Amino acid sequence: MSSPFDQVIITGDGEEWEESDLSLLETLDHVLNRGLVIAGEITISVADIDLIFVGLNVLVSSVETAHEVMRKRQTE
Amino acid sequence: MKLYVYCLAEAIETSAETVRGVSGAPVRLLKIDDLAALVSDVETDVVQVSRENVLDHAGVVRSVFDRTTPLPLRFGTLVTEQQLRSYVTTHKPALAAKLAHVRDCVEMSVKIIWEVSRDDQHEQRVPAQGPGTAFLAEKRSEILGDEIRAEEAKEISAWLHQSISGLTRDEQVNLRPSERLVLAAAHLIERAKLRQYREKMAESRENRPELHFLLSGPWPPYSFVNIGLEFKTQFGVS
Numbered sequence: 001m002s003s004p005f006d007q008v009i010i011t012g013d014g015e016e017w018e019e020s021d022l023s024l025l026e027t028l029d030h031v032l033n034r035g036l037v038i039a040g041e042i043t044i045s046v047a048d049i050d051l052i053f054v055g056l057n058v059l060v061s062s063v064e065t066a067h068e069v070m071r072k073r074q075t076e
Numbered sequence: 077m078k079l080y081v082y083c084l085a086e087a088i089e090t091s092a093e094t095v096r097g098v099s100g101a102p103v104r105l106l107k108i109d110d111l112a113a114l115v116s117d118v119e120t121d122v123v124q125v126s127r128e129n130v131l132d133h134a135g136v137v138r139s140v141f142d143r144t145t146p147l148p149l150r151f152g153t154l155v156t157e158q159q160l161r162s163y164v165t166t167h168k169p170a171l172a173a174k175l176a177h178v179r180d181c182v183e184m185s186v187k188i189i190w191e192v193s194r195d196d197q198h199e200q201r202v203p204a205q206g207p208g209t210a211f212l213a214e215k216r217s218e219i220l221g222d223e224i225r226a227e228e229a230k231e232i233s234a235w236l237h238q239s240i241s242g243l244t245r246d247e248q249v250n251l252r253p254s255e256r257l258v259l260a261a262a263h264l265i266e267r268a269k270l271r272q273y274r275e276k277m278a279e280s281r282e283n284r285p286e287l288h289f290l291l292s293g294p295w296p297p298y299s300f301v302n303i304g305l306e307f308k309t310q311f312g313v314s
Contacts (some may be wrong), residue, residue, distance in 0.1 A: 005312065024127070024294045028133050032125070034298035035150035036174075038081070038163045 079115040079160055080123060081153045082136040084295070085146035086175055088112050098129045103136055105224035106157070107113070108164040111171065114140060115160075123152045139297040145178050147171065148296045158298040171302045178301065181245055181264050182294030184273065188232060188258040189288040190225075212297070226251075229258050232287065236261065239280040243273045248299050270294065 080098055089112075090105060097103040097116035106113045114136055123129060131150050140146045155163070164171065229251050236259070239246070246264040252261050265273045281289050 024131075026290075028130055030185070030298040031134050031148075031151045032132050033150075034300040034302070035148045036084070036303065037150050038153060038155065038160070044285075070146055 077156075078112040078118055078121070079113075079157055080118045080182060081149050081155060081160060082114040082116075082133060082169065083140055083146035083148045084111050084113050084164070084175075085140050085144055086111055087144055088140060095136050096132060097136055098123055098132045099133055100132075106160070108161050109168065111164055113164070114146075115234040118154065121154065123131045123154060125151070137296050141182075145175075145181055146296060147174055147178070147301045148298050149219055167303060174303065177246065178264065180267050181297060182267055182270060182279075182286075183297045183299055184263045184270075184293035184297075185291070185295060186236070186259075186261045186263065187278070188236070188261075189290065190256055190258055191194060221292070232258050233261075236280065239283075240276050243269050243276060246300055264297060264300050265294075267294075 080101070082097070082103070088105070099118070101116035103114055103116055106115050107248055115266050130151060137146060137148045141148075157303045165286060233249055233251055237249075240263065243265060245266060247261060249259055249261045263273070277289075277291060281287075
């Protein structure tokens with residue numbers, strides 16, 4: 001997917017790392033967890049198995065995974 | 077027939093013709109008093125969370141965001157036209173205040189992440205004399221580490237706030253929302269100050285190389301529009 005915003009960058013140890021999946025996860029975080037709620041409840045159906053793990057926790061998990069990959073690359 | 081609602085906005089007369097809504101539905105503009113709502117007509121009672129639908133929702137909001145700053149609705153908002161009209165009419169002053177608050181602004185998202193290996197720094201190894209002692213030593217270590225992390229998170233939050241002082245119209249900071257996150261912040265930035273904000277953030281990142289940053293934006297102001305949540309907070313309802 002193309003990134004809907006200018007930049008998603010993880011910085012650390014002098015390295016910058018871009019990942020389109022993070023764009024999607026940030027989009028999910030905003031669109032599903034935030035925004036104006038005008039109805040009492042939001043009714044959504046999660047059918048796609050790859051989107052069941054939605055929200056900040058998965059984002060953090062992905063970031064951790066990204067960092068682990070980065071660290072391994074650096075030590076190799 | 078229900079309406080799927082993407083956002084509310086002022087000062088728009090037409091929806092972007094090329095944008096598609098959830099499940100490929102056409103998007104139209106619905107005028108309610110002085111506001112415009114971007115909506116799609118849908119037959120179902122439930123909207124499926126799928127990659128396509130989430131991106132379509134974000135795409136419709138962004139098509140407005142390119143022209144003006146809207147009040148984005150959360151994914152999955154399905155209402156009747158009567159309900160929507162009633163909501164807008166009833167909440168007119170609050171919606172007007174929200175629109176004024178976010179006018180000409182964008183949201184920038186900042187997440188700061190602990191070092192992956194930093195847990196080891198706070199562990200104080202105590203020679204285990206038995207299962208009970210080992211358990212207590214481990215608990216003590218956990219509590220000490222937690223207190224230190226809490227203090228560090230506060231310090232980092234204060235530092236970040238100071239770093240971008242004068243550039244934010246509003247901010248929301250969630251300290252330690254999860255084990256690995258120092259903080260998750262949303263900054264409301266005037267479009268005219270965005271370049272300055274980015275420069276300041278770049279400078280801040282350079283000043284704290286031990287921290288990992290996830291920056292994203294500009295976003296429509298998803299984190300600064302929720303009237304309902306503010307009502308609950310104000311009146312202590314959880």
